[in-house]
Amino acid sequence: MKDFDLLAILLKPEFGAMLLHGLQETLKIAAGSWLLAMTMAIVLLVVRLTPNRIAERVVAGYVSYHRNVPTLVQLMFWYFGIFSLLPDALQGWLSVHNAERLLSIVALGLCQAAYFSEDMRSGLRAIPAGQAEAARALGHGYIGSMRHVMLPQAIRNAVPALVNHSVSLFKNSSLAMAIGVAELTHAVKEIESQSFRTFEAYSVATVLYLLCSLIIMAVGGWLARRYRIAGAR
Amino acid sequence: MYSVYEILRDNWLLLLVGQYPTGPLGGIVATLILSVLGIVLAFPLSVLLALARLSPWRLLNWPAAVLVYVVRGVPLLMVILWVYFLVPILIGRDVSGFTTMLCTLVIYEGAYLSEVVRAGIQSLPKGQGEAARALGHSHLGTMWYVILPQALYNMLPSMLSQFISTIKETTLGYVINVQELTFAANQINNQLLTKPFQVFFILAMTYYVVCFSLTQLAQWLERRIAHKRLGAVAVKSTEDGAPLPTPVVTQP
DSSP states (O other): OOOOOTHHHHSSHHHHHHHHHHHHHHHHHHHHHHHHHHHHHHHHHHHHHSSOHHHHHHHHHHHHHHHHSOHHHHHHIIIIIIHHHSOHHHHHHHHHTTHHHHHHHHHHHHHHHHHHHHHHHHHHHTSOHHHHHHHHHTTOOHHHHIIIIIHHHHHHHHHHHHHHHHHHHHHHGGGGGGGTOOOHHHHHHHHHHHHOOHHHHHHHHHHHHHHHHHHHHHHHHHHHHHTOOTTOO | OHHHHHHHHHHHHHHHHBTTTTSOBOHHHHHHHHHHHHHHHHHHHHHHHHHHHHSSOHHHHHHHHHHHHHHHHSOHHHHHHHHHHHHHHHHSSOOOHHHHHHHHHHHHHHHHHHHHHHHHHHTSOHHHHHHHHHTTOOHHHIIIIIIHHHHHHHTHHHHHHHHHHHHHHGGGGGGGTOOSHHHHHHHHHHHHOSOHHHHHHHHHHHHHHHHHHHHHHHHHHHHHHHHHHHHHHHHSTTSOOOOOOOOOOOOO
16 A cells, blocks of 8 residues: 555545535535425425325335335436336436436435434424414414424424434435446545545545534534523423 | 236346355345344444443543444445455455445444444433442443343344344445345346336335334334333332433434
């Protein structure tokens, strides 16, 4: 092994550009799938709260599928399987518009939505039933009691779990490499094969990933403290 | 639907054991062996890590905390690449993809499992430890004879869900060409070329069946243990039944 020389990678313009581009791609995938996951999770939660048994079953099935099948397999299923069934026009459009990135956002987002919706549901279930009853007794409607009494508490209950799963979502973005997205892990492997400085390349990527994860954890902790209800456990 | 049946009929052996008699063991058997070995080897490491994190000595406390945080913050894929690169250098000879994946799982699962074990130890009523110390046990004796047997029993459901995560994580071996279920499915896909949807549908369903049944088992275990603990609380009403800590869930 050559001696450890971090600057050989960081200062070389082409490697620097590759790293930056990889990081950008990772952040794009993570942000895109986070937004999709949050939206989908709220939809799932709302559907599950309606007193319709069939709707409840469908959501339970969705959650069960996405929690029991490995994320990488879901990614492959979207990229190789479902993609081949799409109409030709859509396939063409996707191929022009970076199908790998879009499909990995869809796969990761839909997968994580199952986890997010379960987090929010258990946040809601942790609130004593008396809270909802009291809100209704005070004259709130269903929507009003949700909006002013239940949800503010439920979201606070759910924040730690949501933060944990946001970190896993960020980490899962590296799986997109397996279907050929040029994200951070992919960029690092590329740099490694060009420069033969494996140790340095991996160190840079590890530090970047770690930094982003720690930032997400810190922001989550800050949010939890900032919006804590005084006296709540 | 018919082609799903056809693919299964022609390739069930490849999905089950890979090219075993003539080549390396693969398929779902390799996946399961890899996960079982991974979790079994990770378990002692996780208990040691948890004890180190709970110890009052900084010299033990800090390195364990750093390891756990690094593993929690870095993608599994990155850990695989590190092990793939470092283990041959450290032991001076090439290792198979299977061994690489096994080492990765032991490190990764060890760190996550140590959080589970730590939560289990911390959720026991304080009186247990104090009583053991009062009876003359040393710190380690207290852990060994009193705390760990109870904590580990209570943590069984969480450990089972960690095992399920491990099964899901073995899929990442695909990236370094470990012969397991995902690899076998990709082989089939590359042979057939025209039936990607059916092949990956079979793959997803196979994982689903395995992991879903284990999830059900974990839930049954959880109910049973919670029931037992509730019974204990009802008898000894002075002891507060600490709720089971929420398991640390990982997903690959």
